[in-house]
Amino acid sequence: MNRNAVRAAIHIAAVFAIYLSAAMLIPAAVDLYFGHRDWQVFAFSALSMGGLALAVAVATQGRPPQVTTRFGFLLVNLLWFTLAVAGAVPFMLSSLDLSVTDAFFESVSGITTTGSTVINGLDHLPPGLLLWRSLLSFMGGLGVIALGLFLLPFLNIGGVSYFRIESSDIEDRPFERFQTFAISLIGIYTALVFICAVCYAIAGMRGFDAVNHAMSTIATGGMSTHDTSFIRYANTPAILWIGSIFMFIGALPFSITILFAVRGRLDAMRDPQIRAFAGYCVMFALAVAVYLRVSMDMPFFEALSHSTFNMISIITTTGFSSDDYTQWGPFAVACIFVATFLGGCSGSTTGAIKSYRFLILFELIVNGLRRLIYPSMVQPVRYGDRTVDEDMQRAVVLFIASFFVLWAIATILLAATGLDLTTAMTGALTSLTNVGPGLGPVIGPVGNFSSLPDAAKWICSAAMLLGRLEILAVFVIFTPTFWGR
Structure with a gap:
């Protein structure tokens, strides 16, 4: 890793910090409108962080680096850490102290879309x-969408959604130019937020x-x-169903969402991961609904509303809750525990x-x-109608193995701080899975x-960042090979 690459990564992170500083003016305006003195905190944070980020951006400006896998790993880690630090400034300076x-x-909980809170x-x-x-x-x-669509495929540690777009049965990409694709991504993402808010x-x-x-x-x-x-909306089924629908939409591949929304490509929905995701959402929601109806004598529609909302919330790693589901009984709690993965x-x-x-x-x-029975058999691993290459196979196995090892380590570390086993084990899990x-x-x-x-x-903050960056993207920068020439 040469100095020019490190300088360029710092420069890009500083530019993104400038954007984040500008975003602080939005809550400043809201607090000013409602007459709360914290508007000064956001204004000061925006000016101070923006000024510091601008100074760093100017100082590190230079010729673009050669785009390599190492540079990609460094940039990903530096970007998320910078945003986490910059995003924390208003919390420290606010009236919450x-x-x-x-x-x-x-x-960290915010930028990794985890949703845990200490407030x-x-x-x-x-x-x-x-x-x-x-x-x-x-x-x-x-x-997160940009990470999954553009960076992880480049780093060879994931990104099936983009892999799917280039498959033979979908002849064209969503757009020929990356800029057009990015604008459409932001537009559709923002439009979904607006429609959800109106609903x-x-x-x-x-x-x-x-x-x-x-x-x-x-x-x-x-x-x-x-x-x-959402417990305060527990008696408003319409709100629970709206939340369930839009959480489900947020969990779909946005590249395919764009193909569907802009090009009307219904065939894009044939992606096997969508069918698998929808399948286990329906299975868990129905199973828990039936269990609530039988064990708690809850009306079926009410049971279905709550089970669908809470199971989709956990499966999609949103984390909203419409009830204290830990009181639903052992079967429901077991389903929720499994759904967390x-x-x-x-x-x-x-x-x-x-x-x-x-x-x-x-x-x-x-x-x-199969190979235990037929050792000489050559059978490719398939994802839908495409063959999964060895890089993708390796990435999947490495990720899953690293996930469970890291979960065990985080659980032990949390228990060492004095937490009980349930809190330590599920705290580590919910942080890693966001x-x-x-x-x-x-x-x-x-x-x-x-x-x-x-x-x-x-420990939980580190686990949230590790989980959000797909674990391997963080681990790799701590290897001697990464920093070698």
Whole structure:
């Protein structure tokens, strides 16, 4: 890794920090409109962070670097760390007076679209801070899509959605020029947020709450304006179904969403990962609904509304909750625990393992069993009608193995801080998968992370970043080979 590449990565990160600083003026304007003094905090943060970022950008300006895999890994890590630090500044300076630990945790939770929080009293929080949390999720969701569509395929550690676009049965790409594709991506993403907000408002949600929840719903971020999340809307089925539908849309591959929305390509929906994702959403929702109807004598439509909302929320790694599902009984809790691993599709805003990896892993297992019987058999691993190359197979196996090893390590580290096993195990899992709530009374759907020791919050923050960057993209920069010439 040469100095020119490091300088260029710092320059790009500084430019993105300037954009984030400009975004701070939005909550500043909202607080000024509502007469809250925190507008000064956001204005000062925007000017100070913007000025510092501009100075760094000017100082590191130079000729563009050679685009290599190493440069890509460095840039990805530096961008997300920079955004996490910059996003924490308003939390530290606000009337909440959060510590560095809490402010960084809240910022990381936002940009990684995790939705965990250390803030109590969200219902009485200044409107600017509530909007800032949602904006971090909104911007983080866009960053996650870009990561899945453009950067991970380049780094050979994922990106089936883009791989699908270039398949033989879809003759053309969404657009010939990357700039047109990017503009369409932002436009459709923003349009979905607007439509979701309007639907929430029509269903009875207050306008400000509708906008904030819409940003978190499409970003599958889970940032709510209420301590009780969607529990206050538990008796409004329309809101729960709207949330379920738009969380599901947010978990679809955005490249394919663009093909469908702009080109009307229904054939794009044949992607196997979409069918797998939809299949386990329906299966879990129906199973839990039937269980609630039988075990708790809940009316079936009410049971279906709550089970669909909460299961899709967990599967898509959004993290909203319409009830304390830890009280639903062991079968429902077991389903929710398993659903935490699943995730949506590649190239979407979701986290966790994702459906395409399960499809490829299943093919690898089936082929492995066949070769036990026919050792000389040559059987390619397939994803739909395409053959999965060895790089993709290796990436899937490496990711899943690294995921479970890292989950075990994070669980042990959290337990070492004094947390009970349930909190440590599900806290590590929900951070790695970017889901948000865990299980148990501390970090469950009616709790939050505020009571955790500072060391535990740093561990969870690191796990959230690792999970969002697909683990391997972070691990690789700590290897001697990465920094060698």
